[in-house]
Amino acid sequence: MIAEEKQEAAQRLLELVALLEYPTLEVADRCDLKFEDLESRYIRLFVNSLGGVAAPPYAGCFLEKENRLEFMSQFSGFCLEQGVAIDQAQPPDYIPMMVEVLVMLLSGDAEPETLYSVIADFYCRWPEAFASTLREHDDVGIYVTVAEELCAILREIKTKNASSTVAERADG
Amino acid sequence: MSITRRKFLKGTAAGLGCLGMSSVAGLRYVSKAHAEELAAQKVKYVASSCAICTNKCVFRGQVVNGVIKRLEPQPEFAKGRGMMCARGNAGAWTPYDPNRVKYPMIRTGKRGEGKWKKATWDEAYAYIAEKTNKVVEEEGGHRSCIGFVSSEGTYHEHYWHQFREVFGSPNTLRHPGLCLSSNIRGNMSVFGTYPTADVKNSPYIILAGADRAEAIFTPDTMDMFSDRSKKIICLDPRFTKTAAKATEWYPIKPGSDMAFALALLHVIIGENLYDKDFVRDHCEGFDQLARHVKQYTPQWAAAETDVPAEAIQKIAREFAKTPGAVFYPGRRSGWHGQDVHARRAIAMVNAVCGSFDREGGLIPNISIPLKSYFYEPAWYDLTRPRLEADDVTFLNPRDGSWIPWRERAIKGDPYPIRGLFIYKQNVVDSVPDRNMTMELFDKMDIIVSIDTFMSSTAWLADVVLPESNYLERFDAPYGLSGIEPFVVIRQPLIKPLYDTRPGFDLIKGLAAHFEDEDGISLDEYFEGDVEQHARDFMSDYPGGLEMLKEKGFFTDGRKAEIGAYRSGKSTINTSTQKVELYSADFESRGLDPLPVYRGCGVIPKDRFRFVVGRHAIHTHSMTAAFPDLNWHMPENSVWINTASAKELGIKPGDMVLLTNRTGGEARIKAQVTEAIRPDCLYFAHGYGSMSKDQPLVFGKGATQSQILESHYESISGNAMMHETIVEIRKV
Known part of the structure; x- marks a missing residue:
């Protein structure tokens, strides 16, 4: 993945983080929704809701066979190894925060191999399930769009870094 | 309605700026790690004490990379006998529960509708103060129109009592009136102690x-x-x-x-x-x-x-x-x-x-005496006795008696109650006769719930204030009396998640939005901080606080001296x-000086006595929604004796309806068993939550408060849990 591609991916990911934040008037306007309506939808999906939070914004909640505490601990350990500090007011698997970690790695000098393996280790097993849950519960499709875009970007990063990794190995 | 990708996914975030990890613009949650954060990479152990039941067992919490991995029993803490029960172990997950109350919330829909908006602390406090002050003004300045409720377990409860006292209401209710006050009174009358x-x-x-x-x-x-x-x-x-x-x-x-x-x-x-x-x-x-x-x-x-x-x-x-x-x-x-x-x-x-x-x-019992928590009292000219002052012979003024208090509050006898401030107690699921609790709630102008989870009570509140979890807070030393007394403490394993506050900060912040009759802001009555209080409490024991921090408990080796009373x-x-x-x-006082047995009543034909009881993996209504525990028992069921079930045509797993004599109902599955008398029915507590934000227990089984009738005994004021007579039929 070349530097420009990394920067573009990072920028797109940062957009997604902003959209996953608590709604603002500007976002509501862009969705052609009243702010109160968007706020109530956001609360239902991510904060508290009828029948429980519909789509918890925590990656570990979408893992099928793994222990969430273990996943969080491993991810947190990985971040520290990379010299990245994460906000301790959120569980380490808070999806917007995980996306920002990726943004930070893309913005740095992470090798393609590192990017490929971090995607494989921490960003592969939950995004589709997150998007699928949102498909079920997000009746206006705002956050489904965000989740699907996230899946697309992650696939792209993985693919491009896999090719880079293979190419580098071939060159070597 | 549909949203186009192009329209939605555009330009919200700030530009990235230049590349390089140390200088990425627009990041909200991540930054370049410094030495302090890098230290979290190690495995660390923190000594603290459990909050999942009343025993307060001391543990060593294992934290790996800043994430709580498990809670291990502290082997030196004799009271815990080297064990950590299923409930205590399950607590490790509680900070990370996605359904936890994460931010102050203000209700936007009808009560119980589940519509909320996220609020800042100041917004939430201001909302509470505005509603409460209006009510107090309408009641002629009588602050007794606000009832205060709290429960055992948090080491911050004394701050809550302080707030209630300086606020100026005599109406306080705690858990003993639903638990052991009759037991305490009975033993006190004979031995002068429990x-x-x-x-x-x-x-x-x-x-x-x-x-x-x-x-x-x-x-x-x-x-x-x-x-x-x-x-x-x-x-x-x-x-x-x-x-x-x-x-x-x-x-x-x-x-x-x-x-x-x-x-x-x-x-x-x-x-x-x-x-x-x-x-x-x-x-x-x-x-x-x-x-x-x-x-x-x-x-x-x-x-x-x-x-x-x-x-x-x-x-x-x-x-x-x-x-x-x-x-x-x-x-x-x-x-x-x-x-x-x-x-x-x-x-x-x-x-x-x-x-x-x-x-x-x-x-x-003996205890290790700690220095008292001292605070200046607030004085009010307008005072009234608590509602049920004349209903109970030995009424503990701090504990109160839920059943007569609620009855009077509903009737406004002798004066109205217009608001409820509830700290931790899950009133809706715990106080017998949920229908009456709902009637009480309907009369309230303001209900505030402080909790870590969206309990049934929080779900029906107007404002929910999130307290930090017990694994995130520093709690001042707490004395455990007994034959071998201890002092225990709580220390944070991790920093508080989300926008939550520990009890002291939360209560002091709330107090700052109220004034006493002299116009003094109530937060001025709260001095120091919890760390300072901890040092004060332990000031008679040099090295005591250090031992608490290292081991999670303190003992000076004292034990009850057996024979001390016999020897004089x-x-x-x-x-x-x-x-x-x-x-x-x-x-x-007009009571029997000796215990006179007056019978336990006759159960009419085709009726049953409903009995309450414990379950090995649950603490009251608190733990049924813990995933690790819920996995073992996803739903409760009513125990009915095999012979009784056969007579009524009830088979294992049948859905049945229980009806009491005052209109209380519970729908629940039947568990046909030889393990209960033919004239009794029982189900475990904690299920059938009204809170749709507790998905594991919402609508699953039933809660005891649905079916228990309102009875209390007038010597101690304790609610009577075995005076409920029910019918059962297959539905």
């Missing part, structure tokens, strides 16, 4: 309804059941885990424990088996008791209790002849209208056998300074 049974050293233990193997006070269970030489007599309408472990089990008729105890006294005194020296030297009123219990023969008791007369005689003789035998005073909710007298009768069995202040018997070194805390078998105090 003692602990020395089960570790007792070779013979009678347990009347105390389900130690499943209850929330678990470590002494190890003492009872790990030594097979101990003889354990279990009286319980259900074949509980304790019954399974006991030497003998008698499915006693609910409400007749007092008859059993009186018959024991009849045999022990009648056959001259009592401890004559102890009675002579330390008891008051033995002759009156001896005359009184002549009427209570084992044959009479057998008809009342369904325990065979021969068994009663045998148990009485064995008990009196076994040095160190103890009739466990119990630690569970009140059962029936004569509960204080039943506890007195049990206390008297111990007393006449000298099973007080001796090894194996009842031992008065300590004085029995009754008016006669003797163990009072005959209570002149009760007599002077």
Whole structure:
């Protein structure tokens, strides 16, 4: 993945983080929704809701066979190894925060191999399930769009870094 | 409605700026790690104490890369017996629960509709203050129109009481009125204290309804059941885990424990088996008791209790002849209208056998005295007594009595209650007769709930304020009294997640939005911080706070001195300074000076007595929604005896409807079993939540508050949990 591609991916990911934040008037306007309506939808999906939070914004909640505490601990350990500090007011698997970690790695000098393996280790097993849950519960499709875009970007990063990794190995 | 990708996914975030990890613009949650953060990479252990039940077992929390991995028992903490139960272990997950209350929330829809908006702390406080001050003004400045509710377990509760006191309302309600106040009163009237049974050293233990193997006070269970030489007599309408472990089990008729105890006294005194020296030297009123219990023969008791007369005689003789035998005073909710007298009768069995202040018997608790938390009081000209002041003989002014208080609050008798401030207690699921609680809630102008989870009570509140989880807070030292007393502490394993606050900060912040009659902001009554208070509490023990921080507990090695009361070194805390078998105090208040059995009522045909009880993996209504525990029991079911079920055509797994005499209903699945008397029904607590934000228990099974009727006994004010008569039918 070349530097420009990394920067573009990072920028797109940062957009997604902003959209996953608590709604603002500007976002509501862009969705052609009243702010109160968007706020109530956001609360239902991510904060508290009828029948429980519909789509918890925590990656570990979408893992099928793994222990969430273990996943969080491993991810947190990985971040520290990379010299990245994460906000301790959120569980380490808070999806917007995980996306920002990726943004930070893309913005740095992470090798393609590192990017490929971090995607494989921490960003592969939950995004589709997150998007699928949102498909079920997000009746206006705002956050489904965000989740699907996230899946697309992650696939792209993985693919491009896999090719880079293979190419580098071939060159070597 | 559809959103186009192009329109939605555009330009919200700030530009990235230049590349390089240390200078990425627009990041909200991540940054370049500094030494402090890098240190979190290590495995660390933090000593703290559990909050999932009342026992407060000390543990070492293992934190890996800043994430709580597990809670291990602190092996040096003797009270925990080196164990950490299922509930305690399950606590490790609680900070990360996605359904946790994460931010202050203000209701935007109807109560219970589930529509909320996220608020800042100041917004939430201001909203509460505006509503509350309006109500107080409408009530002519009487602050007693606001009721304060709190519960055991958080070491910040004293700050809540402080807030209530400086706010100026006498109306406070705590958990003992739903739990053990009748037990405390019964024992106090006889021994002047509520003692602990020395089960570790007792070779013979009678347990009347105390389900130690499943209850929330678990470590002494190890003492009872790990030594097979101990003889354990279990009286319980259900074949509980304790019954399974006991030497003998008698499915006693609910409400007749007092008859059993009186018959024991009849045999022990009648056959001259009592401890004559102890009675002579330390008891008051033995002759009156001896005359009184002549009427209570084992044959009479057998008809009342369904325990065979021969068994009663045998148990009485064995008990009196076994040095160190103890009739466990119990630690569970009140059962029936004569509960204080039943506890007195049990206390008297111990007393006449000298099973007080001796090894194996009842031992008065001692504590490690800490410096008191001092604060200036606020003075008000406008004061009124608490609502139910005249309804209960021995009303604890801080605990109150839920049932009569609620009844008066609904009627506005003698004055209206317009708001409820609730700290931790899950009123909706815990106070009997949920319909009445809902009626009370409907009358409230403002309901504030402070909790860590969206309990049924929080769900029905107007404002929910999120307290930090017990694994995230520093809680000041807390004294645990007992035969071997300790002081425990809580320390944060991780920093508080989300926008939550520890109790002290939360309460002080709320206080800042109110003033007293002189215009002084109520937060000015709160001085220092929890760390400072911790140092003050422990100031008499050099090195004590350091030991607390290192080990999670403090002891100076003291233990209750057995024999201190017999030798006269300590004085029995009754008016006669003797163990009072005959209570002149009760007599002077128009109460029976001796326990008079008045029957436990007849259950009409086709009706059942509903009994409450514990479950081995749950604490009240708190833990059923913990995933690790819920996995073991996703739903509760009503126990019905096989023969009764057959008569009614009920099969295992059938959905049934329980109906009480006051309109309470519960739909629940049937569990057909031999493990309960044919005239009783039971289900575990904690399910059937009204909160749709507790998905694992919302609509699953039933909660006891749905079916329990409103009854209380007027000596201690305790709610009566075994006075509910129900019908059951298949639906």
